[in-house]
Amino acid sequence: MSALIIAVPAKGxxxxxxxxxxxRAGLALVKPRGVRDYRGTIAGxxxxxxxxxxxxxxxxxxxxxxxxxxxxxxxxxxxMIADSDKRVVLVEGLGFGFANVVVxxxxxxxxxxxxxxxxxxxxxxxxxxGHKMRVATKYVNLTRRFFSRHGVMDYRIVESxxxxxxxxxxxxxxxIVDITTTGATLAANGLxxxxxxxxxxxxxxxxxxxxxxxxxxxxxxxxxxxxRIAAQARARAFREVRARFAxxxxxxxxxxxxKFGVETPxxxxxxxxxxxxxxxxxxxxxxxxxxxxxxxEAVAVADLxxxxxxxxxxxxxxxxxxx
Amino acid sequence: MDATVSxxxxxxxxxxxxxxxxxxxxxxxxxxPAILQPAxxxxxxxxxxxxxxxxxxxxxxxxxxxxxxxxxxxxxRDYLASAExxxxxxxxxxxxxxxxxxxxxxxxxxxxxxxxxxxxxxAADAEMLALALExxxxxxxxAPDIRIGDVALFAALIAGLDLAPAxxxxxxxxxxxxxxxxxxxxxxMLGGGAARPEYHGVLAALAGSxxxxxxxxxxxxxxxxxxxxxxxxxxxxxxxxFLEQAALGASAKLPRDVRGLIERFLAIEGEPDDAAGELRxxxxxxxxxxxxxxxxxxxxxxxLAAHGVNLKRVRFSTAFGRGFDYYTGFVFELTDPAKSxxxxxxxxxxxxxxxxxxxxxxxxxxxxxxWIERLTGDEGAA
Numbered sequence: 001m002s003a004l005i006i007a008v009p010a011k012g013x014x015x016x017x018x019x020x021x022x023x024r025a026g027l028a029l030v031k032p033r034g035v036r037d038y039r040g041t042i043a044g045x046x047x048x049x050x051x052x053x054x055x056x057x058x059x060x061x062x063x064x065x066x067x068x069x070x071x072x073x074x075x076x077x078x079x080m081i082a083d084s085d086k087r088v089v090l091v092e093g094l095g096f097g098f099a100n101v102v103v104x105x106x107x108x109x110x111x112x113x114x115x116x117x118x119x120x121x122x123x124x125x126x127x128x129x130g131h132k133m134r135v136a137t138k139y140v141n142l143t144r145r146f147f148s149r150h151g152v153m154d155y156r157i158v159e160s161x162x163x164x165x166x167x168x169x170x171x172x173x174x175x176i177v178d179i180t181t182t183g184a185t186l187a188a189n190g191l192x193x194x195x196x197x198x199x200x201x202x203x204x205x206x207x208x209x210x211x212x213x214x215x216x217x218x219x220x221x222x223x224x225x226x227x228r229i230a231a232q233a234r235a236r237a238f239r240e241v242r243a244r245f246a247x248x249x250x251x252x253x254x255x256x257x258x259k260f261g262v263e264t265p266x267x268x269x270x271x272x273x274x275x276x277x278x279x280x281x282x283x284x285x286x287x288x289x290x291x292x293x294x295x296x297e298a299v300a301v302a303d304l305x306x307x308x309x310x311x312x313x314x315x316x317x318x319x320x321x322x323x
Numbered sequence: 324m325d326a327t328v329s330x331x332x333x334x335x336x337x338x339x340x341x342x343x344x345x346x347x348x349x350x351x352x353x354x355x356p357a358i359l360q361p362a363x364x365x366x367x368x369x370x371x372x373x374x375x376x377x378x379x380x381x382x383x384x385x386x387x388x389x390x391x392x393x394x395x396x397x398x399x400r401d402y403l404a405s406a407e408x409x410x411x412x413x414x415x416x417x418x419x420x421x422x423x424x425x426x427x428x429x430x431x432x433x434x435x436x437x438x439x440x441x442x443x444x445x446a447a448d449a450e451m452l453a454l455a456l457e458x459x460x461x462x463x464x465x466a467p468d469i470r471i472g473d474v475a476l477f478a479a480l481i482a483g484l485d486l487a488p489a490x491x492x493x494x495x496x497x498x499x500x501x502x503x504x505x506x507x508x509x510x511x512m513l514g515g516g517a518a519r520p521e522y523h524g525v526l527a528a529l530a531g532s533x534x535x536x537x538x539x540x541x542x543x544x545x546x547x548x549x550x551x552x553x554x555x556x557x558x559x560x561x562x563x564x565f566l567e568q569a570a571l572g573a574s575a576k577l578p579r580d581v582r583g584l585i586e587r588f589l590a591i592e593g594e595p596d597d598a599a600g601e602l603r604x605x606x607x608x609x610x611x612x613x614x615x616x617x618x619x620x621x622x623x624x625x626x627l628a629a630h631g632v633n634l635k636r637v638r639f640s641t642a643f644g645r646g647f648d649y650y651t652g653f654v655f656e657l658t659d660p661a662k663s664x665x666x667x668x669x670x671x672x673x674x675x676x677x678x679x680x681x682x683x684x685x686x687x688x689x690x691x692x693x694w695i696e697r698l699t700g701d702e703g704a705a
Contacts, residue, residue, distance in 0.1 A: 083425075108545060109556065111565040120489075121556070121564065123496055128560055132367065144371050153370045153499075174555045 002213065003049040004221040007061055007070035010038065010052040017096040017204065018071045025232040026306070027225060047221045056080070062088050065211025068218055069225075075101050075179060075202040079139050089208040089321045091314055092229065095236075097204030101139055103146070103197030104186050105175040106168050114195050115150040118175070122154035125174065136160040136173035139199070143177045146199045165189040208318050219319070226314040228306070233314075235304035238263070238278035241287055243296035245273040252294055253277075260287045265307065278307070339417055339695050342461045343434055346415035346454065351436050354414040356397035358421075362387040364396050368649055368679060376422045378429070390421035395673070395690060398437045399680055409684060411440035417695075434458065435670070437690035439677070445619055447689050448653040448672060449626030455668040455691045456632065459657055462698040467657040467667060469636050471595070472643030474498075475616045475652040476602070480588050483612020484581055489567050494585070508582055537569075538562050584609060592640035595624045602641075623653065649673045653689070668693040 008022075008029065009015045019029050028043040029050050040050035051067060058070040063081040071094065077084050105112050112121060125133040136158045137143050143157060158173050165185055167173040179202070180186055183193065206229070212218070241262070245252075253275070256262050260283040269275045279287050288299045347353050362379055369392075378390040391397050394416050402412060417434040436454055441447040452469070459467045477498050481491050497508075541562035584605070591601045599621050606613040628634060644654040654671035658664070670691020677686040 106556075108548070108558075109561055110541075110545075111561055111568055119496075120493070123492060124560070124564060125556065129555070133555070140374070144374060148372050151497075153372070153496075155371060156366060157371055157374075171555065 002215060002217060003047050004218045005049045005051055005067040007051045007053055007058040007067040009055050009058065009071060014055060014097060014204065021094050025228045027228060045224065047217055062207050062209040065209045068209060068212040068222065070207050071204055072207055073097055073202050074205050075099065075200055077207060078200060079142050087210055089210065089318055091206045091208050091318055092233065094204040094206060099179045099181050099202050100198050101142055101177065101179050101200040101202060103175065103177050103194045103199065104191040105194060107190050107192045112194065115152065115197055118194060119150060119152040122152055126154045132156045134158045134173040135175055135177060136164050136167035137177035138164065139177050142199050165191060210322060214322050222318060223312060223315045226318065227312045230312060230314045231306040231308045234307040237280065238304060239281055239284050240302045240304050241277045241279045241284065241299060243275050243291045243299045245269060245275065245295055256287065256290065262287065339432060339434055342458055343415050343417040345457060346436055349454065351413040351415035354398055354401060354416050355418060356394065356401050358391055359388050360391045360397055362389040364400065364680060365389060365392055368396065368676065378421050378423065392422050393420055394433055394435060394692060395437060399677055399688065402439055403677060403680060403682055409440065409686060413438040432695035433692045434695060435690060435692035437688065439688050440686055442687060444687065445622035446626050448623050449630055451670055451689050451691050452627060452632060452655050453630035455657055455670060458668050458693040458698065464659060466636060468660045469638065469655065469657055470643055471637055471639050471655045473620055473653055474644040474650055476613060476620065476641060479613050479616040480609060483609040486581060508585065537566050541565055589642045592638065595634055595637055595639045598639045599624065649676050651675050665697060667697050
């Protein structure tokens with residue numbers, strides 16, 4: 001039986017976050033031959049091989065189909081893989097590694113607020129200087145596509161592999177395209193984000209490679225893994241709210257669904273008046289008040305570990321896009 | 324096998340050689356520029372968008388090179404580097420060019436001509452089209468569809484309109500992009516689009532003030548903030564454009580009659596003589612701004628007729644030539660009437676190119692390129 005290969009970042013916060021993510025889904029990544037090993041498995045699950053490699057390398061391996069699944073940033077997928085939608089599937093956002101790829105210009109450019117301004121400045125710049133304004137970035141492809149979409153033509157890309165935000169001050173570029181989480185680094189370097197200049201809101205994703213060898217056993221293993229991830233994702237998105245009513249009322253459930261976005265995994269109130277709702281965490285308190293106003297004697301709220309449903313939405317998404 | 328790698332090497336065949344030999348007999352010297360070219364001129368002149376189609380490589384010292392994606396720039400560079408630079412000279416070529424395509428070989432043959440330094444513009448333009456027709460005739464297609472345009476006409480129209488410089492710059496650029504000009508015009512009619520709440524009041528106040536004083540004020544304010552030049556843009560440039568925005572006004576809109584004129588202009592197409600008539604009548608409404616460009620246009624029609632070009636087969640359109648990389652005047656394409664799709668031969672005038680490649684004096688230039696595989700109908704997987 002051939003193994004399903006999952007590529008996980010080999011170091012730093014990304015590795016930690018990825019391991020925590022799998023652990024929450026009941027999939028403990030283990031390294032049977034010690035922490036320095038670059039190969040691992042998942043405890044209690046046959047037919048899986050975990051490969052620890054760098055995030056950029058994971059993206060390349062996914063594009064080539066050398067691994068089945070991988071954890072990597074959407075920014076890298078969109079930048080490094082040509083026609084990425086044809087070659088990989090973004091199965092699920094993982095809720096960490098958030099960062100935006102943005103167009104940033106010097107704060108001193110008080111005449112620039114939008115990409116239309118950037119476009120106009122580019123033309124103006126060429127007339128004044130006889131060469132094109134320079135954009136420092138490591139996201140060459142994302143930049144090219146985004147600028148093209150906004151009709152910006154008068155610019156040149158200067159490839160930058162590190163400390164891109166320093167390029168305008170150093171005089172090696174006029175503006176930059178870079179990744180930012182809080183914007184603090186940009187501000188510290190006297191840069192501001194162009195209003196409609198957010199190219200991509202990225203986060204770490206579980207990504208599947210279409211070109212990998214998806215035999216029966218790999219599909220079966222992926223199905224188990226994605227089922228657990230989906231169950232955990234669903235559990236994380238809801239709290240379980242239970243209440244008992246003297247008289248069950250179906251219209252009350254409809255009203256709660258409309259007002260608070262609750263779901264009813266087990267249907268309406270039981271014959272004994274017990275009602276179980278799954279409620280988005282932000283709405284929990286409002287929901288409990290609402291239920292008590294409408295006659296609930298007591299309301300219990302609990303965290304969920306897993307919510308398994310008959311369908312397996314993540315696997316369905318994967319299966320529908322495999323050849 | 325990778326689709327981008329040609330299975331049969333594109334070796335110049337006898338038939339293509341015969342075509343180029345006929346160009347040599349017509350007085351164009353055969354030239355064979357290097358296949359490996361510095362990447363900068365292509366990226367500078369064609370824009371970053373061409374990067375996705377180019378085969379780039381770098382030297383150990385970091386300099387960027389590419390396999391030539393066309394021959395116009397390499398021939399122009401060789402001409403500028405030669406003793407002929409600045410003089411009248413004409414070249415013909417035959418050889419491979421390299422452009423990535425997802426659905427076909429990336430290496431294909433081009434034959435063509437580039438003519439430099441001639442000041443008899445209309446005659447040179449017409450001669451190029453006549454020589455281009457030699458190529459299709461040589462490959463058994465004596466009567467291709469001929470599409471022509473003249474991007475200088477639009478430039479003349481805009482120059483003749485009573486509009487702020489920022490508007491003119493904007494419209495010229497909109498014409499030069501492949502995007503939908505009508506959409507852009509809609510957007511311009513609606514005004515600035517994105518609101519500018521932060522500076523709105525200041526801009527409005529500055530709009531009516533003494534321009535030199537306003538410029539000094541903004542420059543001073545930026546200097547107080549400790550800003551001299553950031554990222555290559557001087558404080559003066561920033562101040563100037565800031566005030567230009569003020570002059571446009573926060574609710575700047577393209578006047579309706581201007582839009583009407585532009586749309587009337589862009590609707591003109593048909594046989595060259597008919598189109599010239601329509602352009603003459605439009606010319607009266609724009610203060611005769613089109614006159615020099617129109618005179619050239621009509622003179623070119625005369626030369627085309629003298630070359631025996633059947634004008635009934637020629638379709639002129641004012642909008643044709645939009646989005647082309649570096650053409651400045653006459654543009655043309657020859658296509659097979661039996662097939663839709665890519666042109667067999669395409670060319671035009673690019674008077675601005677040689678200065679952008681470093682020539683101090685402006686050198687007029689016109690030329691065309693023929694896709695050999697398209698002419699033979701042997702275009703690989705494409």
